[in-house]
Amino acid sequence: MKRLSRVIPLLASDVLRIFFLVAALIALSRHVFSQVENVPIRNPVYDFLLRMEAKGLIARYHNGALPLSRMEVASLLKEVGSNDSMLSNVERGYLRRLQSEFSFELGLPAGYRTSLLGQNAVSAVSWAEQQKFLYQWIDTSSFPPSTLFVDGILNEDARSQTFASGRSRGVSLTSFGGRFRGSLRGILGYFLQGTNGQLLGNKEYGLTDPFLQQNYKIHETGSVSFDEVRAYLRLHTPILGAELGRERLWWGNGIGERLILSRFSPVFDFIRLDATYGVFKYSFIHGWLLGSKKIIYDAVEGLRTIIPSKYIAAHRGEVSLKGIAEAGVTEMIIYANRNPDLAYLNPINFYKSAEHALQDRDNAILAFDGRIRCFPRFMPYGTFLIDDISFGKLGTAFYGNELAGQIGFFAVDPLDIPNTQVVLEYTRIDPYVYSHRLNETNYTSNGFLLGDPIGPNSESYYLSFQWQPRVDLFVTLSGNFLRHGANVVDSTGAVIRNVGGDPLVGHRTWDSEDAPFLDGVLQKDWRIRFSIRYEPIWEMPVTFQYEYHAHDEPGHHIVDHQVFVQLTIDY
Secondary structure, eight states: OHHHHHHHHHHHHHHHHHHHHHHHHHHTOSOOOSOOOBOOTTOTHHHHHHHHHHTTOOSOOOOSEEOOBHHHHHHHHHHHHTTGGGSOHHHHHHHHHHHHHTHHHHTOOGGGEEEEESOOOOOSSOGGGSEEEEEEEEETTSSSOEEEEEEEEEEEEEEEEEETTSOEEEEEEEEEEEEEEEEETTTEEEEEEEEEEEEEEOHHHHTTSHHHHTOSGGGSTTOOEEEEEEEEEEEEOSSEEEEEEEEOOEESSOSSOOSSBOTTSOOEEEEEEEEEETTEEEEEEEEEEEOOOEEEEETTTEEEEEOOEEEEEEEEEEEEETTTEEEEEEEEEEEESSSOOHHHHOTTSOHHHHHHHTTSOSEEEEEEEEEEOOBTTEEEEEEEEEEEOOGGGTTSOBTTOEEEEEEEEEEESGGGOTTEEEEEEEEEEOTTTTOOSSGGGSSEETTEESSOTTOSSEEEEEEEEEEEEETTEEEEEEEEEEEEEEOEEOTTSOEEEOOSOOTTSOOOTTSOSBOOTTOSEEEEEEEEEEEEEEOSSTTOOEEEEEEEEEEEETTEEEEEEEEEEEEEEEO
């Protein structure tokens, strides 16, 4: 233990030295962006930019590894603005709202922004359209200027669920907090967002929320509170970027969901490097995950929780060709039960060969994805993921052929109906994908999948239709059908027959070498959603959603109806 206590600080200092070495190189760059914080992956600007890409108004949009920096997003909005004659009136109005949100990065007058505290410029647009802050500070004595923007956040989420039997339950999730972000001399961006929340009502129902399931605080006995923090430091130039921190990542090319890093993947701490030059983009992360918890008995401490060390290393290259296509390739490694490995901290290493040299202890994954842009207002896309493969047994049910695929189509204004879009997406994940023969290196953090949440031995069909009749109104109708082959378990949850349906249970020596797709306990799940998002005041949306949900498995048919009402205030 003494030896380990000396090694860990040395490794931590090495990571910091690497980060600040990159920082020094970036600081020497003569050309810098002025605002380098990232745009969170849930920001609706990404949906708008995808729509603009499908319409051919953006030359190259590297969205295979999100988030992007605010200056990258602002540059894309500027490109759209130069083609605003090709936009509908609704699209043009929505672009003005986004231009207000990114007014500082776009160099627009201060009247596009307002703050509750401090002096404000004469309004350039109505208060409802302005970007709003509790406080803003811009040091104009330096160039690029240093900045600080402070927001307050309030989110109220009320939900109810009614079963066909008439039984019902409800829950209210209220969270509040703040956000501090800005940059120093246009070189170092910083971001800190913290929220605290309270649950009122049926806790069991509240824990069906995929994000709340991942929260530690809410799972404590008797607890009805939950919290979240995201924070990072980021350095960025027009070519190079470096980041040290914690935020949500989204990798891949899906729209409904992504196979590589999904929007529901747990937040984790990481170091990140990226480089963009012309048609090329390169991204690298090394992340600190949580292994599966183990409870042991200690004669002194009593029950003790052990969480093994676990890491992800991933790098990705993208090429984006104007009017033709975008293609990306991603290589990932999951490793555990040792200190961070220098072979995987090397951002340009070939991980699979390195994994062999390190005695084949780790879980390697390879993925290819892309979008085709050469069809007007119609954009096919897809992802192919290889967790493991045996070329000699392709076409058979061999368990070692662990493949996943996704294909989708994105259409803008189909049948010439203005301000509409359609997404059609099919996903198939073979048995044992995301699992590993060594369970501590499966593709999870704290037991939650990093990839598509439908999990292995599953397929899903997703269809979505969206209409934006006004600048402040979105109407969406979507449907999802899922089939999943679950492992056969006994009353205690122990696996009787492993069919590769659980990422936490890899193939064991006594399991069958054949793993037919959708074998095991066949579960079927239907969801139909209708939602309305109304945002008369920018950054203060109200969302109403109704969901019909049916679930089938042998001997059971469950139907329920859910209603969600959500109010968000970001000021």
